[in-house]
Amino acid sequence: MMDVGRHPKVELFTNSEVENVTGFVGNFNVTIRKKARYVDANECTACAECAKVCPVAVPDEYQQGFSSRKAIYMPFPQAVPSAYILNMDNCLGNNPIACGKCADVCEKHCINYDDQDELVNIEVGVVITATGMDVYDPTEYDEYGYTRFDNVITSMEFERLICAGGPTEGHFIRPSDRKIPQKIGFIQCVGSRSQDGRGNPYCSNICCMNTVKDTLLLCDHYPGVEAKVFYMDMRAFGKGFEDLYMRSKEEGVKYVRGIPGDVVEDPETRNLLLTVENTTTGKLEKHELEMLVLSQGVIPRQDGDSIRKLLTLSQTSDGFIMESHPKLKPVDAPTKGIFIAGCVESPKDVKDSVTQASAAAARASILLNAGKTKIEAITSQVDTELCNFCGICAKVCPYNAISASDRKAEKPPTIIAAACAGCGACAAECPQDAILMRHFRDEQIMAQVEALVKDDPEKHLLTFACNWCSYAGGDNAGTARLQYPTSSRLIRTMCSGRVDEKFVMHAFKMGAPMVLVSGCHFADCHYINAVHWTQKRMDRLWNKLDKLGIRVDRLQLEWISAAEGQKFAKVMRELEERVQTVTDEEIEHTKKVLAEEEAKAEAKKKKKAKAGAEVSA
Amino acid sequence: MALELKKPEKLRIGVFVCECGLNIAGTIDCSAVSEYSKTLEDVVCVVQNKYTCADPGQNEIKKAIVEHKLNRVVVASCTPKIHEPTFRQCVADAGLNPYLFEMVNLREHCSWVHQTEKEKATEKAKDLVRSGVARARFLEPQIEAEVPVTKAALVIGGGVAGIQAALDLADGGHKVFLVEKEPTIGGIMAALDKTYPTMDCSI
Amino acid sequence: MAPKQVRFKCLMCGHEYDGMYDHENVTERSCPKCRSNSIRRLPDAKVAKS
Numbered sequence A: 001m002m003d004v005g006r007h008p009k010v011e012l013f014t015n016s017e018v019e020n021v022t023g024f025v026g027n028f029n030v031t032i033r034k035k036a037r038y039v040d041a042n043e044c045t046a047c048a049e050c051a052k053v054c055p056v057a058v059p060d061e062y063q064q065g066f067s068s069r070k071a072i073y074m075p076f077p078q079a080v081p082s083a084y085i086l087n088m089d090n091c092l093g094n095n096p097i098a099c100g101k102c103a104d105v106c107e108k109h110c111i112n113y114d115d116q117d118e119l120v121n122i123e124v125g126v127v128i129t130a131t132g133m134d135v136y137d138p139t140e141y142d143e144y145g146y147t148r149f150d151n152v153i154t155s156m157e158f159e160r161l162i163c164a165g166g167p168t169e170g171h172f173i174r175p176s177d178r179k180i181p182q183k184i185g186f187i188q189c190v191g192s193r194s195q196d197g198r199g200n201p202y203c204s205n206i207c208c209m210n211t212v213k214d215t216l217l218l219c220d221h222y223p224g225v226e227a228k229v230f231y232m233d234m235r236a237f238g239k240g241f242e243d244l245y246m247r248s249k250e251e252g253v254k255y256v257r258g259i260p261g262d263v264v265e266d267p268e269t270r271n272l273l274l275t276v277e278n279t280t281t282g283k284l285e286k287h288e289l290e291m292l293v294l295s296q297g298v299i300p301r302q303d304g305d306s307i308r309k310l311l312t313l314s315q316t317s318d319g320f321i322m323e324s325h326p327k328l329k330p331v332d333a334p335t336k337g338i339f340i341a342g343c344v345e346s347p348k349d350v351k352d353s354v355t356q357a358s359a360a361a362a363r364a365s366i367l368l369n370a371g372k373t374k375i376e377a378i379t380s381q382v383d384t385e386l387c388n389f390c391g392i393c394a395k396v397c398p399y400n401a402i403s404a405s406d407r408k409a410e411k412p413p414t415i416i417a418a419a420c421a422g423c424g425a426c427a428a429e430c431p432q433d434a435i436l437m438r439h440f441r442d443e444q445i446m447a448q449v450e451a452l453v454k455d456d457p458e459k460h461l462l463t464f465a466c467n468w469c470s471y472a473g474g475d476n477a478g479t480a481r482l483q484y485p486t487s488s489r490l491i492r493t494m495c496s497g498r499v500d501e502k503f504v505m506h507a508f509k510m511g512a513p514m515v516l517v518s519g520c521h522f523a524d525c526h527y528i529n530a531v532h533w534t535q536k537r538m539d540r541l542w543n544k545l546d547k548l549g550i551r552v553d554r555l556q557l558e559w560i561s562a563a564e565g566q567k568f569a570k571v572m573r574e575l576e577e578r579v580q581t582v583t584d585e586e587i588e589h590t591k592k593v594l595a596e597e598e599a600k601a602e603a604k605k606k607k608k609a610k611a612g613a614e615v616s617a
Numbered sequence B: 001m002a003l004e005l006k007k008p009e010k011l012r013i014g015v016f017v018c019e020c021g022l023n024i025a026g027t028i029d030c031s032a033v034s035e036y037s038k039t040l041e042d043v044v045c046v047v048q049n050k051y052t053c054a055d056p057g058q059n060e061i062k063k064a065i066v067e068h069k070l071n072r073v074v075v076a077s078c079t080p081k082i083h084e085p086t087f088r089q090c091v092a093d094a095g096l097n098p099y100l101f102e103m104v105n106l107r108e109h110c111s112w113v114h115q116t117e118k119e120k121a122t123e124k125a126k127d128l129v130r131s132g133v134a135r136a137r138f139l140e141p142q143i144e145a146e147v148p149v150t151k152a153a154l155v156i157g158g159g160v161a162g163i164q165a166a167l168d169l170a171d172g173g174h175k176v177f178l179v180e181k182e183p184t185i186g187g188i189m190a191a192l193d194k195t196y197p198t199m200d201c202s203i
Numbered sequence C: 001m002a003p004k005q006v007r008f009k010c011l012m013c014g015h016e017y018d019g020m021y022d023h024e025n026v027t028e029r030s031c032p033k034c035r036s037n038s039i040r041r042l043p044d045a046k047v048a049k050s
């Protein structure tokens, strides 16, 4: 910790948040909000005079509320930077008449009640996300009596009570009477591996070994202590872990296979009575304990959404961040130049976090050392011959990569290739078909539509899927071997925003019974908000179908994330059923109506061209 | 103008059908798919491989590009998310523009999800290859733009992972910006007394 | 265009419901009954008629 604070190459922004990220690999532009600290961190010598005079006392978060701190405080003695901070919510008022005691005593005058948030802009080539995790709050498990009984604590609270730097100076005492307990129990999997809707279904990975460690600490500090662990399965799979587990057993710690159904408090002794079915013996047991520790699980960061959206990261159904590939690219995010490390990806212990962080740093170094990188050639280009200067494309582009056209000056728009991310929304929205997407051209996609709707079109579901989410969701279904009907025929585009109206209409004209457009959930859109255009276009298409007397439900829309293999398979099953409801007559009717429409449009075009020719002649 | 890329002499498409061991061949009749591929427009060469992504498989592609003067390559194997870069590199090594390569997903999107419907899966596989070849006929060579990489990193989060990543990058000589929401770095780890497996202090 | 109340129809299960629509800031739609995303915003004229 100290090292990073001192490192000449590291610029530390504490009490700060990333407010905005724009740009692309190698060229990210980041805005950081340095929240007001009200204490000049460079000047502060951590002399503690200010805190001495501060009249406010609030529970100390770091000590899990076991002790109190002042409104001006240092989070913990080894904090980096080693400086005080003033919490304005706790302060009596930044009005010196109200208080102002701390500023009076600070000899270095580093306290400034009018301190303001500051925005800092930086440019970076790579981003590593290591936003961490939160711990599960076990209050929901009412039968364990957490918050109802003083002597039921969580594993995080345990850490502070056993710590020499903690509120009790390392004396492990129980809250009700400040006595050192002799009989201590631990309940595992609190909020983890849960099937009843409370907590989370996954294993939190660290709590088994954390409890083993806790029992060893207890045995070490208080020889003769009686510790009991109630568990479903003990998971001690890491290097050296089994040794620790065995040592704990040798020290006399009792491991009871079974999760208590009920905890009651003896009002007199404040001891806790547990009822548990020992699943090894099948017998109902009762245990009396003086103190109970709930081994709380790990949960995704509750405030992680804003960063996730800024970096267009996807999350799994658990809420942890999705990696680019679970085996082959475990620390890369799908977006180039962004990497992930630590518990933001999944619950893990210190060693695994460090390992993953080093891996992410090494992967990032590849780009930094190279000093340059290639951008996939999938950007857009304007055909100036076809453009009629309407200006729609410039409005559509989520990246502002298109400069406005000028109708009067007949100036077509220009596209800044470096800013274009290649979503293709502009190409799909351009009424003139004047935008060419490199590698995802209209002809290329139309050729796929024709090829897929050629044989037995009446049996197949034509699916458009976006590269990042729904296509990856299909991959996910495959990896999980989820079975679904064979009717789907899929075309991949980078973004659902690329799916032009004419692709869909052409499929129907060729005899497709149903078309599915699928893409990312709005929050996951890899092109900021290109997915909005998909939604608007779908409304337009449904209206069009309706007007032509074509059943609107033959065109479906689904948002499927990269982690939603289940949903992908489910959608395929449901739509297969719907395909069966489309009759041959319906398909014939559609083909006829659309062929007529096309003929009409052609005629109109010709007339216009003719009129144009006459005018110019 | 520059958009009008000239059409190549004559299209010569090579199709490479991958068995992926039994991952694909266990469900899909790969020989039938290969035979079918031969009937597709502009396809001049079809090769079936046990593992197209392995060295021997890649060598087959390179060899065929030279021997059959291929100017389009279609590989029908797994998801492009894993091996598209592999095969793009492979065709580039043989002198073909990487954007003249097209991938068809017979594994994640077909064999793995239709394991009990072998016939229908084979029909679907043929359709998918047909679509890939149809698209390949319209592919054009592309030149990738190169962009500079700013030699600085942003690390978000000052817990144990963020600290380690920042230190590694900084020790490697790179400028690092470490952003932490809380007034101090340290994260959850700083609140732990001792940590396993070494049972030593966390800070 | 200010946000306005519109009628949505699920094309999977047929469920109809009212909701807000903001042309400048379209939001994700999901059927309150069957969770499908095939939610059509019915044209105002059509709603008035029915």
Ligand code: SF4
Pocket (backbone or CB within 6 Å): A188, A189, A190, A192, A193, A202, A203, A204, A205, A206, A207, A208, A209, A233, A234, A235, A295, A297
């Ligand atoms: S690590 Fe152990 S206590 Fe934690 S959830 Fe997994 S099995 Fe349960």
Ligand code: SF4
Pocket (backbone or CB within 6 Å): A382, A386, A387, A388, A389, A390, A391, A392, A393, A394, A405, A412, A413, A429, A430, A431, A432, A433, A434, A435
């Ligand atoms: S949308 Fe099409 S026609 Fe309109 S300005 Fe852009 S390129 Fe030109």
Ligand code: SF4
Pocket (backbone or CB within 6 Å): A379, A380, A396, A397, A398, A399, A400, A401, A402, A415, A419, A420, A421, A422, A423, A424, A425, A426, A427
């Ligand atoms: S493809 Fe997308 S990012 Fe590129 S210019 Fe068009 S709208 Fe903008």
Ligand SMILES: [Zn+2]
Pocket (backbone or CB within 6 Å): C010, C011, C012, C013, C014, C015, C031, C032, C033, C034, C035, C036
């Ligand atoms: Zn519904």
